[in-house]
Amino acid sequence: MDQLAPFFERFSLTARTFFSGLLCGSSADQSENAAYLHVLKKGRLKVTRPDARQIVIDTPSILFFPRPRLHRLHGPEQEGAELVCATIEFGAGMLNPIIASFPEPLVLPLDALPELGPTLQLLFSEAFSKSPGRQAAVDRLFEYVFVLLMRSAMNTHLIDSGILMGLSDLRLSKAIEGMHKHPEIPWSLEQLAQRAGMSRARFAAYFREVVGMTPFDYLTNWRLGVAQTMLRKGNSLKLIASAVGYANGTALTRVFTQRVGMSPSEWLTGSVP
Numbered sequence: 001m002d003q004l005a006p007f008f009e010r011f012s013l014t015a016r017t018f019f020s021g022l023l024c025g026s027s028a029d030q031s032e033n034a035a036y037l038h039v040l041k042k043g044r045l046k047v048t049r050p051d052a053r054q055i056v057i058d059t060p061s062i063l064f065f066p067r068p069r070l071h072r073l074h075g076p077e078q079e080g081a082e083l084v085c086a087t088i089e090f091g092a093g094m095l096n097p098i099i100a101s102f103p104e105p106l107v108l109p110l111d112a113l114p115e116l117g118p119t120l121q122l123l124f125s126e127a128f129s130k131s132p133g134r135q136a137a138v139d140r141l142f143e144y145v146f147v148l149l150m151r152s153a154m155n156t157h158l159i160d161s162g163i164l165m166g167l168s169d170l171r172l173s174k175a176i177e178g179m180h181k182h183p184e185i186p187w188s189l190e191q192l193a194q195r196a197g198m199s200r201a202r203f204a205a206y207f208r209e210v211v212g213m214t215p216f217d218y219l220t221n222w223r224l225g226v227a228q229t230m231l232r233k234g235n236s237l238k239l240i241a242s243a244v245g246y247a248n249g250t251a252l253t254r255v256f257t258q259r260v261g262m263s264p265s266e267w268l269t270g271s272v273p
Contacts, residue, residue, distance in 0.1 A: 003167040004150060006180035007098055010226050011091030015142035017135065019085040020127035023075035030072065034087040035099065036065040037142060038073065039110075041124055043081030046074040047105075060110040062149065066102035084127045086142040091232075095225035095260070097218065098150060101162025108158065116148050163218070166211040171196040175203070175215070183223045183244045189215065224259055227252065231268050 015037070019027070023045075030036050038045075040061050047055040047063065049071045057063065065071060075081030090096050110120065123141040126134055154164040166172045175192040178185070185191075192215055193203035207215045223244040230240045237249030246252040257263050262270070 001173075001177060003154065003173055003177070004147075006177075007090075007096070010180075010229055011096055011098075012089070012229070013091075013143050013146065014089045015086045015139050015146065016089075017084065017086045017127065017138045017142060019083070020138070022080035022082055023073060024077055024080035025075065027073040029070055030065075031068060031070040034089045035067065036063075036069075036071075036085065037088050037146060038063040038083055038085045039120065039123065039145070041082045041084070043079060043083075044076055045081045045083065048072050048074065055105070055107065057107060062106070062108045062110065062113065062116075064102060064106040064108075064149070065104065066099045066106065067104060069104065071105075084123060084138070084142075086139070088142070088146055090146075091225070091229050095221050095228060097163040097221060097225070100221070101153075101159055101164050103159065106159075112158075113149075113152055115152060116145060119145055119148060161210065161212045163211055166207070169210055171198060172207060172210060175207070176218075179215075179219050179222055183219070183226055184242065186245060187215075187219060220255065220259065224256055227256065227264070228267065231264055237264060 022043075040057055040059075040063065042060065045057045045063075047057070049069065051070075055063075073081075073083075073085075075083075090099055110116065119141060123138065123145060126137045126141060131137075150164065153159045154168050157165065157168065159165060163176070166176055175196040178192065178195050179187060189200050189204060193200045196203050198206065204215060207218075211218055213221075223246075227240050227244050230243065235243075237252060241247070241249050241252040244252070246255065253263055256267070260267055
C-alpha cells in the first residue's frame with residue numbers, strides 16, 4: 001500500500017522557485033497563500049518573524065514554513081548565505097492534513113536527511129546554472145524534494161504527531177486508508193476500529209493520541225479538503241456532496257462554513273487568482 005498516494009490523487013502539488021544564489025543582507029518579506037521551502041547549502045542564515053523569536057541556522061539545512069507566515073531571511077553582508085527558495089502549494093491549505101502535520105517552522109540539518117542527498121545535489125546544480133529550462137527543472141526538483149521530505153517524515157518519525165505518524169502506524173493506517181479512499185462512506189467508529197483491529201474506545205483514544213485529533217475531526221477535514229479540490233475543478237455542490245459523504249449541497253455548505261469560516265462559493269472566489 002502506498003500511504004501517500006491518496007494525497008497526490010486528491011491534491012495538486014506545485015512548486016515555484018523564486019530565489020537561488022548568494023543572499024547578502026535581507027530578503028523581502030515572505031508572505032502569501034503558500035508554504036515556503038528554503039534549502040541552505042552553505043553559510044549562516046538568520047530568520048526573523050514579527051511574532052516569534054528569530055532563528056539562526058549555521059549548518060546546511062532545510063527550512064520549511066508549511067503555512068503562510070510573515071518571515072524574512074538575512075545573510076551575512078560579507079560572505080552571504082548560499083540557498084535556494086521555493087513556494088509550495090499542495091491544495092486546500094490547512095485542510096490538507098499533510099500540511100497540518102508539519103510544525104511551524106520545520107528546521108532539519110541536511111545531514112539528518114541522507115536520502116535527499118542526490119536530489120539536493122541535482123537541485124543545487126540546476127539552480128545555480130544558466131541552462132535552458134532551468135526554471136522548470138528546479139521547480140520539478142523542489143516538488144520531488146517535498147515528496148522525499150514527506151516520505152522521510154513518515155518513515156523515520158521526524159514528526160512525532162499528525163497524519164504522517166498515523167500512516168506509519170500499522171493499525172491506524174488501515175483505518176486512515178479507508179477514509180482516504182472512500183470519503184463518501186458514512187463511516188462509524190465501529191467500522192474504523194474494526195479496520196484497525198482495535199476496540200472502539202481504544203481506537204478513538206489511540207487515534208487522538210497519535211494523530212492529534214479525533215477520527216471524525218480528521219474525516220471531516222479530509223472530506224472538506226477533497227471538496228475544495230473538486231470546487232476548484234468546477235464540480236457542482238450536489239456532485240461534491242455525494243462524493244464526500246454529505247446528503248446534499250446544503251449539508252455540505254453548513255459543515256464547510258463552520259470549519260472554514262466561509263461558504264464554498266466565498267472560499268472559491270477568494271482562492272482563485
